[in-house]
Amino acid sequence: MLFYQRHGVEEYYIYNPDTIELTGFIREQEWLEEIEEINNWVSPRLGISFELKSDNLEIYYNLLS
Numbered sequence: 001m002l003f004y005q006r007h008g009v010e011e012y013y014i015y016n017p018d019t020i021e022l023t024g025f026i027r028e029q030e031w032l033e034e035i036e037e038i039n040n041w042v043s044p045r046l047g048i049s050f051e052l053k054s055d056n057l058e059i060y061y062n063l064l065s
Contacts, residue, residue: 011046020056023035
């Protein structure tokens with residue numbers, strides 16, 4: 001993660017399919033800060049949302065108006 005931090009990545013996501021856990025980080029000024037409420041989060045850069053189900057992660061593309 002330090003590599004992405006140093007190189008200006010805007011968003012960073014870690015998904016563990018074994019435990020159905022998703023962690024996300026978004027750049028706030030100079031640092032990647034953890035996204036507190038990741039379920040149903042909509043990525044401002046990618047325009048996708050993440051929905052954690054009991055047995056998997058579903059990702060949806062949100063059409064921007």
